[in-house]
Amino acid sequence: MSHTRIFTTILITLVFYACQTGPRQGEVTKIDASNIDKFCLQHDVEITKDGLLLKNQSSSITSQFNVRNFELTAKLKTTQGAEGILIFDATDAASNADGYEVKINNSDYRIGKLQKTGSLSRIRNNFVRTATDNQWFTLGVNVTANHIKVLVNDKTVCEYDEPANVERAGDISGRVLREGRIVIRRSNGIGELLLGEMTIKPLTSEQKGQNSPAIQDSLTKIVDRLNDQEFPLIDFHTHLKGGLTIDQAYTHAHQIGCNYGVAANCGLKFPVTNDSTLNVYYNSISKEPVFKAMQCEGREWVTLFSPHAVARFDYIFTDAMTWTDLKGRRMRLWIPEETFIDNEQQFMDMLVSKIEAILSQEPVDIHANPTYLPAKLAADYDRLWTPERMDRVIKVLKDNDVALEINARFKIPSITFIQRAKAAGVKFSFGTNNGSNNDLGRMEYCLKAIREAGLTGADMFIPRPANEKKVMKAGLPAKITG
Numbered sequence: 001m002s003h004t005r006i007f008t009t010i011l012i013t014l015v016f017y018a019c020q021t022g023p024r025q026g027e028v029t030k031i032d033a034s035n036i037d038k039f040c041l042q043h044d045v046e047i048t049k050d051g052l053l054l055k056n057q058s059s060s061i062t063s064q065f066n067v068r069n070f071e072l073t074a075k076l077k078t079t080q081g082a083e084g085i086l087i088f089d090a091t092d093a094a095s096n097a098d099g100y101e102v103k104i105n106n107s108d109y110r111i112g113k114l115q116k117t118g119s120l121s122r123i124r125n126n127f128v129r130t131a132t133d134n135q136w137f138t139l140g141v142n143v144t145a146n147h148i149k150v151l152v153n154d155k156t157v158c159e160y161d162e163p164a165n166v167e168r169a170g171d172i173s174g175r176v177l178r179e180g181r182i183v184i185r186r187s188n189g190i191g192e193l194l195l196g197e198m199t200i201k202p203l204t205s206e207q208k209g210q211n212s213p214a215i216q217d218s219l220t221k222i223v224d225r226l227n228d229q230e231f232p233l234i235d236f237h238t239h240l241k242g243g244l245t246i247d248q249a250y251t252h253a254h255q256i257g258c259n260y261g262v263a264a265n266c267g268l269k270f271p272v273t274n275d276s277t278l279n280v281y282y283n284s285i286s287k288e289p290v291f292k293a294m295q296c297e298g299r300e301w302v303t304l305f306s307p308h309a310v311a312r313f314d315y316i317f318t319d320a321m322t323w324t325d326l327k328g329r330r331m332r333l334w335i336p337e338e339t340f341i342d343n344e345q346q347f348m349d350m351l352v353s354k355i356e357a358i359l360s361q362e363p364v365d366i367h368a369n370p371t372y373l374p375a376k377l378a379a380d381y382d383r384l385w386t387p388e389r390m391d392r393v394i395k396v397l398k399d400n401d402v403a404l405e406i407n408a409r410f411k412i413p414s415i416t417f418i419q420r421a422k423a424a425g426v427k428f429s430f431g432t433n434n435g436s437n438n439d440l441g442r443m444e445y446c447l448k449a450i451r452e453a454g455l456t457g458a459d460m461f462i463p464r465p466a467n468e469k470k471v472m473k474a475g476l477p478a479k480i481t482g
């Protein structure tokens with residue numbers, strides 16, 4: 001047994017769960033390799049020159065004092081696949097269910113747990129990768145009155161206002177603000193988790209702030225339940241346009257309890273038309289805790305960008321609202337003057353053929369604004385979208401592993417279409433496609449689709465990991481698809 005192990009074992013024996021007097025209000029307590037007086041190390045925590053190494057599946061570090069309102073910053077590093085949790089307001093450090101939990105998980109998408117670092121677990125989940133394995137990052141938690149804020153590398157990832165008389169059921173019943181301990185623990189047996197240092201500052205009564213009124217209505221209850229179920233409640237189709245800033249988008253996400261994917265419009269006659277403008281856009285949002293997306297516009301986009309530049313994005317998507325008809329007329333279906341319908345049945349057949357060409361040849365992850373019809377035909381949606389036409393679209397989605405967007409703004413596709421696609425095993429994404437800074441909404445149609453089509457978390461799209469990008473595997477088509 002090493003000196004470290006002996007030292008750790010003696011320490012555990014001496015101070016096991018003995019609650020000490022904690023730091024005074026306003027006073028900063030720091031834990032690092034040279035100062036562990038006020039903390040208890042359990043189950044193989046090794047003191048190394050870089051910090052405290054949590055070596056196995058049940059390794060943990062627990063404060064020997066309680067705090068209620070505080071500012072905490074932990075400098076952490078994971079190796080590949082390692083997952084952990086930071087617990088606060090824990091009254092019983094041996095119980096996993098007690099206290100609020102913040103996830104530590106830097107694995108790529110579709111690898112390991114769905115929730116990523118900074119997720120206020122099952123209360124306001126975060127699914128966006130905010131940190132990277134093998135690189136130091138900071139995890140911050142601030143609790144003031146009823147307000148909880150979680151930050152990763154100084155960017156706010158989750159915010160939550162605990163309602164008065166909050167009620168939680170089942171195994172999250174302990175996630176209620178009160179005075180409690182701080183715990184960092186491992187939650188899987190893969191890789192290693194290293195704590196470089198952690199500072200905790202209890203707040204004085206002047207610093208702790210007032211209670212914020214929490215929104216409590218029927219939609220909040222649905223959103224709370226979906227968060228508890230770890231349903232990936234993500235709006236993958238938003239745009240920073242019409243004055244909408246990233247901070248406004250984030251504030252809105254906090255208020256409605258979802259995550260956002262933010263997309264640039266990329267294509268002919270759009271602001272982003274080549275690799276250089278695409279890279280500028282990516283770099284402008286690369287550090288933000290949102291999914292980074294590219295909306296591929298028109299059909300010409302395949303000739304404007306390189307696969308490598310496209311693959312930097314978490315996912316890419318396109319719709320079938322821009323294409324050229326058999327008479328050579330380039331149409332944009334949302335603009336009446338640019339839409340030509342000589343015969344409605346012929347038009348519908350041509351639309352379905354265009355969707356098949358686009359989704360089978362363009363390496364996109366999501367089909368956006370699906371089943372959209374020009375204003376002239378929209379009233380006849382149910383008649384024109386026959387079962388045969390629906391099934392052709394569903395088949396091309398399934399055959400090419402493209403997710404079907406459920407669009408909150410246009411309320412498409414119909415619930416009938418969604419039910420049919422679910423039965424065929426198609427994956428879904430939610431998208432608002434906002435046009436400005438005042439029409440983000442609360443994804444009402446998507447919540448309705450969850451209820452009426454019985455969607456579960458397993459039905460939902462999650463971006464591909466870096467080495468699985470379709471554009472890198474298939475490349476881009478040499479010619480435009482329609």
Ligand SMILES: [Zn+2]
Nearest residue numbers: 237239295433
């Ligand atoms: Zn859009």
